[in-house]
Amino acid sequence: MTVDAVDTDPLTAKLAARLGHPCLNAMHEDVRRIAIPPAAYALIVAIHVLPFLPRVECSAIISAIINGLADDGILCGTLFGVRDGWAGNRALMTFVSKSEAASYFTHLLPIVFSEAEYDGIDAHDRPKHWHVFRFILRKPSCPAPTQA
Numbered sequence: 001m002t003v004d005a006v007d008t009d010p011l012t013a014k015l016a017a018r019l020g021h022p023c024l025n026a027m028h029e030d031v032r033r034i035a036i037p038p039a040a041y042a043l044i045v046a047i048h049v050l051p052f053l054p055r056v057e058c059s060a061i062i063s064a065i066i067n068g069l070a071d072d073g074i075l076c077g078t079l080f081g082v083r084d085g086w087a088g089n090r091a092l093m094t095f096v097s098k099s100e101a102a103s104y105f106t107h108l109l110p111i112v113f114s115e116a117e118y119d120g121i122d123a124h125d126r127p128k129h130w131h132v133f134r135f136i137l138r139k140p141s142c143p144a145p146t147q148a
Ligand SMILES: C[S@@+](CC[C@H](N)C(=O)[O-])C[C@H]1O[C@@H](n2cnc3c(N)ncnc32)[C@H](O)[C@@H]1O
Pocket: 006, 007, 008, 009, 029, 030, 031, 032, 046, 047, 048, 049, 052, 053, 123
């Protein structure tokens, strides 16, 4: 089993290189520039990354991710809601309503689909109001062919 990890932050590739694990393939790349192979992954994790993409690209990447899941593959990720503290002042990010979040995943089966709203801090210890959808979803197997 190998893990493909994609991040635009050069620190990620640096840390991965330090780890030197033969099964970890760290790519210093923009996820929008990666051709995700179809039906290739048993698990795709996209935690706190999709909201950082502009809306159109966020939607396109979600489609590519779903296409990249193998049958029974699991997608684990987050989206930010419209009441997130950053909504309204970060035009290049994506904030979604609950129905919009759900609409991205109509072809997947929910294991967890939760909505949380709370006051906390961001990665730089600054106060932030969080509105987050967290999801763990399974891609159903193709229906078995019917017998004649
Ligand atoms: C808020 S951090 C979350 C990191 C980690 N997933 C977590 O939950 O702690 C967002 C990460 O997404 C990466 N990122 C943002 N836009 C990206 C893009 N277009 N392609 C690849 N990585 C991106 C950033 O470099 C950063 O490491």
